[in-house]
Amino acid sequence: MNSTLMKAIRTYLPGVILLVALLAAAVFLPTDTRLPMEMFLVLAMAQGWNLLSGYTGLLSFGHQVFVGLGAFTLFLVINTFGVSIYSGLLAAGVACLLASLAIAMILHGQRDAYFSIGIWVIAESVRLLFGQWEFVGSSRGMVMNTSGLNLQTFSDTVFWLSAALSVATMIGIYALLKSRVGLGLMAVRDNDVAAASVGVAAGRTKLLAFSISAAVCGLCGALYYLSVLYVDPTGAFDLDWQIRILFIVIIGGAGTLEGPIIGTLIYFGLREIFKDNGEMFLILQGVLAVVVMLFAPGGIWGLVQSRTGWQIFPTRWVAH
Amino acid sequence: MGLLSSIINGVMVGGLYGLFGLGLAFAFGIMRIVNIAHGEFIVLGAFFGAALLAATPMPFGMVLVCVALSAYAVGWLIQTVLLNRMIGPNPVPSMIATMGLSIIIRNALVGIYGPDIRTIDIGPLQEMGITLFGVGIGVLPLIIFAISVALFIGVSLLLTRTSIGRAFRAAADDFEILETLGFNRRRVYAAAMGLAIMLSAVAGLMLAARSSFTPFTGVERLLIAFEVVIIGGLGSLRGSFFAGVFLGVVHVVGLKLNPNSGPLFGHLAFLLILLLRQFGTPLSGMFRKVVRT
Numbered sequence A: 001m002n003s004t005l006m007k008a009i010r011t012y013l014p015g016v017i018l019l020v021a022l023l024a025a026a027v028f029l030p031t032d033t034r035l036p037m038e039m040f041l042v043l044a045m046a047q048g049w050n051l052l053s054g055y056t057g058l059l060s061f062g063h064q065v066f067v068g069l070g071a072f073t074l075f076l077v078i079n080t081f082g083v084s085i086y087s088g089l090l091a092a093g094v095a096c097l098l099a100s101l102a103i104a105m106i107l108h109g110q111r112d113a114y115f116s117i118g119i120w121v122i123a124e125s126v127r128l129l130f131g132q133w134e135f136v137g138s139s140r141g142m143v144m145n146t147s148g149l150n151l152q153t154f155s156d157t158v159f160w161l162s163a164a165l166s167v168a169t170m171i172g173i174y175a176l177l178k179s180r181v182g183l184g185l186m187a188v189r190d191n192d193v194a195a196a197s198v199g200v201a202a203g204r205t206k207l208l209a210f211s212i213s214a215a216v217c218g219l220c221g222a223l224y225y226l227s228v229l230y231v232d233p234t235g236a237f238d239l240d241w242q243i244r245i246l247f248i249v250i251i252g253g254a255g256t257l258e259g260p261i262i263g264t265l266i267y268f269g270l271r272e273i274f275k276d277n278g279e280m281f282l283i284l285q286g287v288l289a290v291v292v293m294l295f296a297p298g299g300i301w302g303l304v305q306s307r308t309g310w311q312i313f314p315t316r317w318v319a320h
Numbered sequence B: 001m002g003l004l005s006s007i008i009n010g011v012m013v014g015g016l017y018g019l020f021g022l023g024l025a026f027a028f029g030i031m032r033i034v035n036i037a038h039g040e041f042i043v044l045g046a047f048f049g050a051a052l053l054a055a056t057p058m059p060f061g062m063v064l065v066c067v068a069l070s071a072y073a074v075g076w077l078i079q080t081v082l083l084n085r086m087i088g089p090n091p092v093p094s095m096i097a098t099m100g101l102s103i104i105i106r107n108a109l110v111g112i113y114g115p116d117i118r119t120i121d122i123g124p125l126q127e128m129g130i131t132l133f134g135v136g137i138g139v140l141p142l143i144i145f146a147i148s149v150a151l152f153i154g155v156s157l158l159l160t161r162t163s164i165g166r167a168f169r170a171a172a173d174d175f176e177i178l179e180t181l182g183f184n185r186r187r188v189y190a191a192a193m194g195l196a197i198m199l200s201a202v203a204g205l206m207l208a209a210r211s212s213f214t215p216f217t218g219v220e221r222l223l224i225a226f227e228v229v230i231i232g233g234l235g236s237l238r239g240s241f242f243a244g245v246f247l248g249v250v251h252v253v254g255l256k257l258n259p260n261s262g263p264l265f266g267h268l269a270f271l272l273i274l275l276l277r278q279f280g281t282p283l284s285g286m287f288r289k290v291v292r293t
Helices: A002-028 A034-056 A064-081 A085-106 A112-132 A154-178 A180-190 A192-197 A202-228 A239-252 A258-273 A278-295 A299-308 B003-031 B038-055 B060-081 B092-113 B139-161 B163-173 B175-180 B185-210 B217-232 B237-257 B264-278 B282-292
Strands: B129-132 B135-138
Touching: A034 A154, A034 A180, A034 A202, A034 A239, A034 A258, A064 A085, A064 A112, A064 A202, A064 A239, A085 A112, A085 A154, A085 A202, A085 B264, A112 B217, A112 B264, A154 A180, A154 A202, A180 A192, A180 A202, A192 A202, A239 A258, A239 A278, A239 A299, A239 B092, A258 A278, A258 A299, A278 B092, B003 B038, B003 B135, B003 B139, B003 B163, B003 B185, B003 B217, B003 B237, B038 B060, B038 B092, B038 B185, B038 B217, B060 B185, B092 B217, B129 B139, B135 B139, B139 B163, B139 B185, B139 B237, B163 B175, B163 B185, B175 B185, B185 B217, B217 B237, B217 B264, B237 B264
Parallel strands: none
Antiparallel strands: B129 B135
């Protein structure tokens, strides 16, 4: 009994400490909550994408489609039916789940690059369709109807929702990875034929990861555009969302839970340094992606792990 | 512009789309490298060609040759310096590295030239037109189409009649056997990437001469190239050509129906073909047969 407790503490404590520290830093230091809110949202998106691409090896270049769909669903539902932001968020999550199922149907059986670029084509098509669709304001976009919102507590509400979403995503994915399903996910990534031969339903496992990542990105997109009260197809379906997520996961270390946290800190650190030079910042992201692929394909955390064996969120099953 | 002339125009653009796809298929078929920066190299060809035309008195044909040679050098260099270190069974590292390259090129172009829409002026040839059977056709698009057909025939001859072409095909099948025959795998790869980028950059410059471009057009061009590869099938020259023509016609006719749609109709047609293939309908099988034989 005692030793199981000790083991549980050893297993969970570092992660809990890290999360509390992050939360504390984000909540108590800045007076302007916009940057920490964005950090939380981008981190959650990165974790969602990482669950799919880092843990199952299905590299998606089209997750911006969920960011935009989530945002537009929220705006449509709130503006049309006058519901609360919570119902709007729920609708956004559900819409992205359904969208992920539809996309899975179109891309069924497409592997590797065929999946990566196939979903990119879908994202571009949806962006162009929304740009033509008069009901959602076509290329002009939509402004949130604020009559049903409490504008005094609005920014705090959005911030805390973002923080909660980010923490819930981390804990949820961690729990998922420690379960049988998570083991199946990693088995599929490492060798899908072998995984299938020991009874892992590879297709269903991948679909689960895909749907979770879609819902998370949709919720994040909804919250982000809720915070600015305005959404347009060019911004919401922008490839830059995908590049940001990809950069964060790859630099930090794909297929680890720690990697995206490091990646998020590096991303926003660099962005603050290059505040006045957007092109230079993007070029630097590209250079870093190339350099990391050349010298440390596992990302920064992968490098640290291979040198030291550290794990903050141990997701591998250890024999006892 | 009537429907017939849209279709003819689409066919002529389609030759270029076919070349885009051919370049991408080359890198993927031979080296298993998915070059995400493919679209950026296509746009780079346009920018470099425009710069040469503005800075020197060279005629368009000579500029095309210059762009082709430098594009070959760039492709060779990137394969030798960067991508040859990432070949292997895992396609992810080279995809991410070329994604990084695409971000670098795109934003460097924005930094140097700005984000505005640009066109290329190549003199009186651009306005000339002839009338065939009552349909007006531009002379420049016709010449460009002829060049793309010639390039397809050239590549086909290269692959079947020369030793480097045979080495390309062997490398696509089994590189180990290729190495036992005394070929250096990495050199073959560098030549293949050079050729892939060359085809794309030349096609990119020709497309720029008959339409417009910005530093951001690369994404659209990459997706077209990819659609050509999937529709036409990997490793089929004829497939690439006809898939390009098909997409070209869909694009131009779609733009005639809705001038703001951009590449939307092409994307939708592609997704429809993917869906039809899922269900294995006779229609898609027929299409594939027509395209591949």
